[in-house]
Amino acid sequence: MNDIILLKLGELVLKGLNRRSFEQRLIANINRRIEGLGKFRIYSAQSIIYVEPLDSSCDMDETFEALKQVFGIISLSRAAVCEKSTEAILQTAKTYLADELNAAYSFKVETKRSDKSFPMTSIELSQYIGGALHEAFPHLAADMHEPEITVQVEVRDSSAYVHAGGVRGAGGLPVGSGGRAVTLLSGGIDSPVASYMMAKRGLRLIPIHFFSFPYTSELAKQKVIDLASVLTNYCGKLTVEIVPFTRIQEEIRAKCPEQYFTIIMRRFMMRISQIIADMNGCKAIITGENLGQVASQTMEAMAATEACCSLPVLRPLIGMDKEEIITLARKIVTYDLSILPYEDCCTVFTPRRPRTKPRLDEVEAVESALDVEALTKEAVAGITRVKA
Numbered sequence: 001m002n003d004i005i006l007l008k009l010g011e012l013v014l015k016g017l018n019r020r021s022f023e024q025r026l027i028a029n030i031n032r033r034i035e036g037l038g039k040f041r042i043y044s045a046q047s048i049i050y051v052e053p054l055d056s057s058c059d060m061d062e063t064f065e066a067l068k069q070v071f072g073i074i075s076l077s078r079a080a081v082c083e084k085s086t087e088a089i090l091q092t093a094k095t096y097l098a099d100e101l102n103a104a105y106s107f108k109v110e111t112k113r114s115d116k117s118f119p120m121t122s123i124e125l126s127q128y129i130g131g132a133l134h135e136a137f138p139h140l141a142a143d144m145h146e147p148e149i150t151v152q153v154e155v156r157d158s159s160a161y162v163h164a165g166g167v168r169g170a171g172g173l174p175v176g177s178g179g180r181a182v183t184l185l186s187g188g189i190d191s192p193v194a195s196y197m198m199a200k201r202g203l204r205l206i207p208i209h210f211f212s213f214p215y216t217s218e219l220a221k222q223k224v225i226d227l228a229s230v231l232t233n234y235c236g237k238l239t240v241e242i243v244p245f246t247r248i249q250e251e252i253r254a255k256c257p258e259q260y261f262t263i264i265m266r267r268f269m270m271r272i273s274q275i276i277a278d279m280n281g282c283k284a285i286i287t288g289e290n291l292g293q294v295a296s297q298t299m300e301a302m303a304a305t306e307a308c309c310s311l312p313v314l315r316p317l318i319g320m321d322k323e324e325i326i327t328l329a330r331k332i333v334t335y336d337l338s339i340l341p342y343e344d345c346c347t348v349f350t351p352r353r354p355r356t357k358p359r360l361d362e363v364e365a366v367e368s369a370l371d372v373e374a375l376t377k378e379a380v381a382g383i384t385r386v387k388a
């Protein structure tokens, strides 16, 4: 049986003139996502992307699972390809969907016909196939409203396709179609979810991790790389920028009052992130911040944190409950890694009583004890890059 995967596109269908470049980007992303799974021909026609295996070595089950994670696809169907004749379509439906038809009690047939030269109308073809299937599977009742199985017949330009409906895709927009952003990846639960959400809106990501060796261990760093590696399933290839952060944290501890440690540390993160963003053509900084979750995530603290960078700071989790974030973390399979118990640089230097409503002028006054520029430069010079 000639098996193929049909992908329906989401919002990008609406995008008028951009549509062609969106489609091309999506096809490139799909190619990259399934390149290890066999040889395929991937092409678009009439608003559908076809993923056609070129030989029997293609792993269609794994390919189908992988494609469910690609942003920009709204639904996926596995279909059988056949010649555009009523008999071929009927035989294909009988054999390709035999298991489903045997297991169901009720069914209907739906036909889409973009090849208008086909000798039957959509309704006529549905009726013909429906009648013949009913003869072949007499236990099946026809049910136009809530059938257990809907046999879908698509008569397109090159061939006909038969399947039993699609499953939901990942939705969103193709990664890269909205430009690039840096994402601050900590190893906690929140930041991988924030990264996923913004990749879903079409951003290509550069993850940044601030690493405070030996206060945080090699294992903590590896955990972040492992998280990034899970994220590549959705975001495409990722290279994590590892920023040495120990000296900055030690300087803050030596020279600033304890209640300002977190906010000043976070301001350094933003400055360095902005520099990495500028070097890589990134137009925004993504964090996993969530209003009210911890002392540094009050409106005042966030305002003081972002005052030292000019790029927009995107906080997709800002209004979510922890429960909702955890549900999403489980769905994208980052949760179990995130809860591994390694220290993060934020927790190592947590003040006992942080300032929850810092004033920017106070923060700047406290910060003036530090050589901000030299510390920032030194950290940037020490960046290492690790492929996830």
Ligand code: ATP
Binding pocket: 183, 184, 185, 186, 187, 188, 189, 190, 191, 192, 208, 209, 210, 211, 286, 287, 288, 289, 293, 294, 296, 297, 344, 345, 346
């Ligand atoms: P998370 O669950 O993502 O660790 P959190 O609830 O622990 O977040 P914070 O520690 O205040 O909250 O961190 C807020 C955000 O700052 C994180 O979501 C992440 O985007 C960024 N961040 C914190 N620590 C680091 C780090 N060591 N490296 C990179 N980014 C960090």
Ligand code: MG
Binding pocket: 186, 187, 188, 189, 344, 346
């Ligand atoms: Mg954290």
